[in-house]
Amino acid sequence: MSDPIDTSTIPLLKDLAPDVRAAVVSLMSVEHVRAGDNVFEQDEPARALYVLRAGEAEVVKRAHGHEMVINRLRPVTVFGGIGVLRGRPHSATVRACTDLEVVEVPAEFVEIVRERDPAALTEIYRQSFTAAADLLHRADLATVGYFVDLLARREQEQLERELRHLLVHDLRSPLAICEAGITQLLEQRDRMGPLTAKQERALKRSRRSAIFMRGLIDEILEVARTEGGSARLTEVSLRDVLFEALTQAFGGVQGPDLDDVEVGDFDGLRRRLAAQNVDIVAEAATLSRTILIDRFRFVQVLMNLVGNASKHAPGWLGVRLRDLGPRLEIAVVDRGPGIPEHLRAAVFELYRQVDLKNQGVRRGFGLGLAGAARLVAALGGQIRVADGDGGVGTAMIVEVPWAPSTSAGATR
Numbered sequence: 001m002s003d004p005i006d007t008s009t010i011p012l013l014k015d016l017a018p019d020v021r022a023a024v025v026s027l028m029s030v031e032h033v034r035a036g037d038n039v040f041e042q043d044e045p046a047r048a049l050y051v052l053r054a055g056e057a058e059v060v061k062r063a064h065g066h067e068m069v070i071n072r073l074r075p076v077t078v079f080g081g082i083g084v085l086r087g088r089p090h091s092a093t094v095r096a097c098t099d100l101e102v103v104e105v106p107a108e109f110v111e112i113v114r115e116r117d118p119a120a121l122t123e124i125y126r127q128s129f130t131a132a133a134d135l136l137h138r139a140d141l142a143t144v145g146y147f148v149d150l151l152a153r154r155e156q157e158q159l160e161r162e163l164r165h166l167l168v169h170d171l172r173s174p175l176a177i178c179e180a181g182i183t184q185l186l187e188q189r190d191r192m193g194p195l196t197a198k199q200e201r202a203l204k205r206s207r208r209s210a211i212f213m214r215g216l217i218d219e220i221l222e223v224a225r226t227e228g229g230s231a232r233l234t235e236v237s238l239r240d241v242l243f244e245a246l247t248q249a250f251g252g253v254q255g256p257d258l259d260d261v262e263v264g265d266f267d268g269l270r271r272r273l274a275a276q277n278v279d280i281v282a283e284a285a286t287l288s289r290t291i292l293i294d295r296f297r298f299v300q301v302l303m304n305l306v307g308n309a310s311k312h313a314p315g316w317l318g319v320r321l322r323d324l325g326p327r328l329e330i331a332v333v334d335r336g337p338g339i340p341e342h343l344r345a346a347v348f349e350l351y352r353q354v355d356l357k358n359q360g361v362r363r364g365f366g367l368g369l370a371g372a373a374r375l376v377a378a379l380g381g382q383i384r385v386a387d388g389d390g391g392v393g394t395a396m397i398v399e400v401p402w403a404p405s406t407s408a409g410a411t412r
Contacts (some may be wrong), residue, residue, distance in 0.1 A: 013078075020116045033100040039080075042093045046083025048104045051076060052108075055100035060093040072097075084110060086126070087191055137344070140172040171217055179210040212248055233404070234295055238321075238328070239266050239287040245299040249306035250278065282321035291328065292403040297375045304372035305396045312336060313393060327381075327399045332383045335393040344385040348373040369396075380404040 013021060030053070033039055039050060052073050059071035059079075070092065073079055083090045084107045113121045182203050183194050195203070243266045250273060261268050266287070270280045291298075302319075309317055313336020322329040339347060347369045355376050376383045381400035388395050 010251065016113065016120050017117050020113060023112050023116070024105060027106050029104050031100075031102045031104050033096045033102055035096050035098050035100075037096050039094040039096065039100070039102060040090050042091065043089045044108070045089050046080060046087070048080060048106050049078060049084050049109065050080045050094075051078050051103040051105070053097065053101045053103055055098045056102060057094050057390050059096055067093075073359055079190075117290065126385075135257070163171065175210060175213055175217070179207060179214065182207040182210065208248075232294055232296075233292050235290050235292045236295055238256065238289050238291050240264065241291070241293070241295055242266070242282075242287070242302075242321070243269055244295075245302035246273065246280070246306075248299060249303045250276070250310075277316045279316075279318045280320075281318065283323070286321055286323045286328075289323065289402065291400075293400065294379060295328055297379055298400070301372050301375045301379070302332075302397060304369065304375070305330075306399070308369055308372075309334040309336070309396065318389075326397065327401050330398045330400075331395050333388050333393065333395045335388060338387065338392065338394050339385055347385060350382070372396075372398075 015023065018025065033055075039057065043058075052075050054075055057073040057079075058066050058069045059073065061070050073094065080090065109251060110121070113124065165396060185195065186203050186207065187199065189195065204241075246269060247261070261272055273280060298330075306317070306319065309332050313334035316335050318331070318333040320331045320333065322331075349370060373383050376398055380401045381397065381398055383398045385395070386395040386397055
């Protein structure tokens with residue numbers, strides 16, 4: 001082929017004798033690489049030396065599943081030489097940032113130069129290793145910059161964690177005032193005045209929610225103080241912890257009246273909820289089992305799932321439990337509009353919601369299911385979305401171990 005580029009301006013080739021250069025030019029070919037494609041990949045055998053004639057490329061180093069750009073290449077740059085000269089695979093990937101025009105010089109040029117001009121080959125080696133040293137220096141700078149940015153991000157994340165910690169801590173005072181005020185209204189009627197039966201029920205529910213919120217704040221603060229937020233495991237009766245979770249989930253200010261259900265009376269709670277169109281399905285043998293779990297997180301998960309279903313799909317609701325051997329399955333099932341399969345993964349993302357506004361579904365902030373997914377993960381479990389009964393509505397299905405593995409980093 002005719003000389004596609006003035007080789008006298010190309011490092012590594014400009015000092016070749018005219019006849020040697022002509023022999024090398026006869027090997028050259030022009031390749032066109034589209035933006036985003038790789039000229040070659042890391043660990044791929046080096047088969048040619050390349051001259052970037054037009055466009056811009058980046059040198060990418062891959063390690064442990066991550067990629068980092070360590071250099072930029074612009075015309076007229078020679079690259080790939082070290083791999084060719086040493087007979088080794090490429091140590092990095094060269095990727096096109098724009099459409100490229102690349103002159104390719106096959107590895108055979110080394111033998112031609114060795115036979116016809118050994119002194120020039122020595123100079124090619126010298127220039128190649130000098131270029132490699134410069135690339136290594138640039139890679140060092142890029143690596144240092146990467147870790148400086150990483151440390152800065154970590155410092156920012158630590159600052160944000162501390163701010164969240166302070167904000168959560170500062171919630172305790174106003175919450176304590178609310179709880180104390182409600183308690184005074186309930187217990188000091190000689191001073192505060194009489195209450196109607198409805199007012200008393202509403203205040204009791206409000207106090208119960210305030211107490212639970214206080215426990216939640218204490219839990220968040222405790223996790224912040226504990227390195228890694230290790231789970232605090234206790235062995236509890238599934239019947240007892242389920243009673244607590246369902247009472248908290250359904251006994252809100254706007255929920256059914258559960259105040260006269262005795263603590264621990266699971267059958268009474270189930271009958272009361274059934275009258276409110278909520279079915280609790282669990283075999284007696286399953287309910288009689290104990291579970292080793294972070295009780296508070298378990299209660300939060302069920303509250304989030306039930307609260308989300310009640311808000312977005314009002315009407316009938318089912319809570320079903322199954323013993324799957326080493327794991328417990330909990331399904332919260334509704335008869336709402338359902339969630340299309342291609343959107344199901346998005347419901348567990350923070351601040352994301354499935355757009356069902358045209359189907360009369362209430363919208364919130366997109367935090368409930370995202371929080372539930374993170375809590376389930378902390379419990380060593382899994383959560384997924386499925387169709388409801390007969391393909392109608394949605395089933396939120398959680399699986400958690402009856403007892404976590406010892407490698408989960410939990411404390412007791």
